[in-house]
Amino acid sequence: MTLLALEGVDVFYGDLQATFGVDLHVEEGEAVALIGANGAGKSTLLRAMIGLTPARRGTVTFDGENITRQRCDLVARRGVAIVPEGRRLFASLTVEENLLMGAARARPGPWTLDSVFDLFPAMRDFRHHNAAELSGGQQQMVAVGRALLTNPRLLLCDELSLGLAPKVVGEIYSCFAGIREKGVSIILVEQDIARARSASNRLYCLLKGRVTLEGASDAVSLDDISHAYFGDRRQ
Amino acid sequence: MSTFLRSGLALPALGLAVVAAALILLPIDRRLAMEVLLVLAMAQGWNLLCGYTGLLSFGHHAFVGLGAYVLFMTVNTTGLSPAWSILAAALVALVVGLGMWALLRKLRGPYFSIGIWVLADSLRLLFAQWEWVGSSRGIVLNPMSIDASTFADTVFYLALGLALVTVLGVFALLRSRTGLALMAIRDNEAGAASVGIAVARNQLAAFLISAVVCAAAGAIYYLSVLYVDPSGAFDIDWQIRVLFIVIVGGLGSIEGPIIGIVIYFGLRELFRDAGDLFLIFQGLTAFLVPLIMPGGIWGLIQSRTGWQLFPTRRIAQ
Numbered sequence: 001m002t003l004l005a006l007e008g009v010d011v012f013y014g015d016l017q018a019t020f021g022v023d024l025h026v027e028e029g030e031a032v033a034l035i036g037a038n039g040a041g042k043s044t045l046l047r048a049m050i051g052l053t054p055a056r057r058g059t060v061t062f063d064g065e066n067i068t069r070q071r072c073d074l075v076a077r078r079g080v081a082i083v084p085e086g087r088r089l090f091a092s093l094t095v096e097e098n099l100l101m102g103a104a105r106a107r108p109g110p111w112t113l114d115s116v117f118d119l120f121p122a123m124r125d126f127r128h129h130n131a132a133e134l135s136g137g138q139q140q141m142v143a144v145g146r147a148l149l150t151n152p153r154l155l156l157c158d159e160l161s162l163g164l165a166p167k168v169v170g171e172i173y174s175c176f177a178g179i180r181e182k183g184v185s186i187i188l189v190e191q192d193i194a195r196a197r198s199a200s201n202r203l204y205c206l207l208k209g210r211v212t213l214e215g216a217s218d219a220v221s222l223d224d225i226s227h228a229y230f231g232d233r234r235q
Numbered sequence: 236m237s238t239f240l241r242s243g244l245a246l247p248a249l250g251l252a253v254v255a256a257a258l259i260l261l262p263i264d265r266r267l268a269m270e271v272l273l274v275l276a277m278a279q280g281w282n283l284l285c286g287y288t289g290l291l292s293f294g295h296h297a298f299v300g301l302g303a304y305v306l307f308m309t310v311n312t313t314g315l316s317p318a319w320s321i322l323a324a325a326l327v328a329l330v331v332g333l334g335m336w337a338l339l340r341k342l343r344g345p346y347f348s349i350g351i352w353v354l355a356d357s358l359r360l361l362f363a364q365w366e367w368v369g370s371s372r373g374i375v376l377n378p379m380s381i382d383a384s385t386f387a388d389t390v391f392y393l394a395l396g397l398a399l400v401t402v403l404g405v406f407a408l409l410r411s412r413t414g415l416a417l418m419a420i421r422d423n424e425a426g427a428a429s430v431g432i433a434v435a436r437n438q439l440a441a442f443l444i445s446a447v448v449c450a451a452a453g454a455i456y457y458l459s460v461l462y463v464d465p466s467g468a469f470d471i472d473w474q475i476r477v478l479f480i481v482i483v484g485g486l487g488s489i490e491g492p493i494i495g496i497v498i499y500f501g502l503r504e505l506f507r508d509a510g511d512l513f514l515i516f517q518g519l520t521a522f523l524v525p526l527i528m529p530g531g532i533w534g535l536i537q538s539r540t541g542w543q544l545f546p547t548r549r550i551a552q
Binding site: 050052071072073074076077081082084088089090091092093094097098100101102104105106146147149150 | 412415416418419421422423425426427428429430431432433434487548
């Protein structure tokens, strides 16, 4: 069953058009990767999905309902959570308070403080620290935990690996299995193509606001991806 | 009782009860006490908006003046008792606050601060031109509406009531989920929206609460002087006082404004007969405290000791 569908989505920042007629869908239980160079429109599409920058043309449908112009907080309560780029934690609050904020307007579901601590056992040790005192990797865990506590049906992850050491990135990505086990669908924006392929069922490649490639992650070749990623100058 | 103790409510409840009892029973200057209590209420209301929700207002003297005028006009034209007229002041502040919010809601940071300042000054100019409310001459409270023998006590108890309701109300609000949501909005609006917090509605609620508290305090203060004029009631000095008290005491805490109040009125009474010395010391304090203690006096105490007299945070002790 299709959980999220974008049809002909055009997003604008003022007069600047950032995406052009993007069609995209995510099935229930699926993990989908969005790849593309800087400025390709990946984060813009995520913003359009959660209503932070609503699409000017086209529709965003979640679970059969049109959410194109719905307010961000209402989309969140329907079950779309985001781990935003740069994490956007509540810096003056403690880790636990950050997590509780995720739970404040949560849908009913399997995620609780304890199940998030089980996912990231290290977080138990720094639960009473201020979010601003944490390392980048720790902050990313809190951002994932905060999003999960809203009990989402769809989790959007924007550049989880940004600015983190490869070892730490591995630790964060290893949680995906545990998240998908609980039936959460995932959209993953990632610059690291190998990581994006291995963590997803399907992928979309964007170039200058257009989808240039769509396919099963294990079926598309690196060659296809490189054409889609950079544009094919040889033709 | 034991859960009450453990929940951390016993200490603030006891403290407030002792302070209230001392104010009522001791032979103090009730005029000064009234003013202190009213400024405390204003500071707590303003701190809810600025310290906790992150919208820095330089224009809350608009509500002080508005509350005063509404009370005077209600008493003089309808004959309603002054005490009940405070409710009218609160109600009008709510409505005008909504209108101001419609203009300000998209402004953030310095734009919000300056925007509300402009609106406050516009209100002062409006009232100074408006013949029905006495224009720049101001208005006198109808003397038939008060009972001179009990008047001083009445305003004192009104001020005490407002201060207690404000402190306890803000405290209760901050302990609730809404309080945490306000702090999350202050730290990161988009992040708060992404976990399902209705950002605009929470900001509006904090704005209206602070407006109503300042209007009620302004109404009671000018009730006690029996006369109101636009340059006094809409004087930005009200805002500066609150700003000084909250910043010096500690922004974003309930304890901070209480400490700030003690320092402000302490300095003022100390230099009461020394002319401009008070202003010099106020300026020095405003300059030095944020320099040495960026979180205000209470911020420093809290970072050193971890104390919470009014426990609003989920921090391990």
